[in-house]
Amino acid sequence: MRELLVISGKGGTGKTSLVGGFAVLAENKILTDCDVDAADLHLLLKPTVRETREFYGSKKAVLDHERCTGCGVCVQACRFGAINMGKGRGNTKVQIDPISCEGCAVCSHACPWGAIAMKDNLSGYWFISDTPYGPLVHARLGVAEENSGKLVTRVRREARSIAEDQGLDYIITDGPPGIGCPVISSISGVDLALIVTEPTVAGTHDMERILELARHFDTKTMVCINKYDLDEGKAEEIERYCRDEGIQVAGKIPFDEEVVNALARGLPAVAPADNGFNQREGKASKAIRELWMKVSSYLK
Amino acid sequence: MVIAVASGKGGTGKTTIAVNLALTLERDMPVQLLDCDVEEPNAHLFLHPLLDVSEKVALPVPVIDQSKCNGCGRCSEICAFNAIIAIGTHVMVFPELCHGCGGCSRFCPVSAISEEPREIGVVESGRAGQIEFVQGRVNVGNPLAPPVVRAVKSKIDARQVKVVIIDAPPGTSCPVVASLKDSDFCVLVTEPTPFGLNDLVLAIDVVKELDIPFGVVINRSGLGNKDLLTYCRREKVPVLLEIPFDRRYAACYARGGRLVEEFPELKEAFWGLWRRIRALATTGQTEFRGPS
Known part of the structure; x- marks a missing residue:
């Protein structure tokens, strides 16, 4: 069983669209959505919880x-x-703001009157679902909640146990943006982190930060340049950078309004094989297919 | 006035809106721009500020004086983050898990724990043209962004500055809450796709929870579908501005360009955005009439 994580540093580079494509292409896998505070993969995969x-x-x-x-x-x-x-007096004066509360319990230990208790806090939900593409483990962190890293760890643990029980070959994970706590929880122990970037100054900058994070955790990485033809010069710069750093650019996906159109219809960017895709497959779909071939042959 | 620019979904154009709003206003009023996306700060790529001040952000983490420690294990009972663990008489500290609450040192019965600062990030400040610029950067590998966000926000200069613009991180969890808290208005940037709509609804939950008035900017309008507009109309969410999808705008953004300087129609549009924000934030009315 091999774990693939799709991350980007910068948000909106196309992680979820790619994972939606992989969901169609990969066989014998489980999908997980570790972007627990703004999960979107379910919009493509139409899970039954x-x-x-x-x-x-x-x-x-x-x-x-x-x-x-x-x-x-x-x-x-x-x-x-x-x-x-x-503003109140006596016992009405003290106010605790649950949004700012870090849960450290220092107040509760310090209170001479035993007036502060630490109460369990329902911070979200996680789900095991069936989709037309295989099982999906996903989650929903409550509004303005903390501990997204812990919830990611919970989702991953469940996905692993399902993958082991059912003898699945892959865990394919849609990761969160950034380089903080949920990303760190997502990256530990994966077999490959596929980094999705875009040919923009921000995409490049954020890719360098996420590559540094992956190095920090000793994680194998590959890069995919999404919408590479929006600025081919910038895309070449990214390729050069990756070559110098010894990182494989596993795919370059062209900008294709079909991806947005499919998304607007709530469908993955890659059509299933029995839909006659080879007749009228879009250029982005084709590139995602080639990318999956490279990624899966590495994971084998 | 403190205006936060946020979005549930990443990559919708928060930085574009924050930067171009600041550039629109800078000649007419004192503006401060705070990049609170401390995991991936990007505003500097468009503003090229001269950053002449750099301050470390540190959390106080415990240091055990082994000669005083009697191995009672009180510290590890107190710690809610598993950052300090007593095994027999040996106490181990995991600084990267520590939130800096000070509980262990406060309650150690033999005063064997002191605190030392551990660097988790940096706050840099300077100027970009007329704009007073501040950004935070969390160190790579450090999971705790909110203290760095709070350090950036401690630079808010409400007396000298008329408008403070906060570029927030994506998502809905603690770094976002830390960025948005105490703002006077929140601009939620989204795009007309199912992802954009789904994450906008989550972001609206956050700003409502924080009791901040808000409005929506629709970026790349014309792509995707109509569900977003239908939602905004039905829920009476004010749409402050729509920026059409245009490959020229995308190319300008890609190379780090400034939309309001290259496209006069957008400069006009950003003035309109400012007027609507001001009207909604100060009076609660939905339309502002009169000179800017």
């Missing part, structure tokens, strides 16, 4: 106004500015 599980991230401080004397020890103890003295 089989199981819904609750996700509890960190705990949150909750004040018992009956016990609180308004002494203010907690206000001093909190380093995240989550506890403030309001």
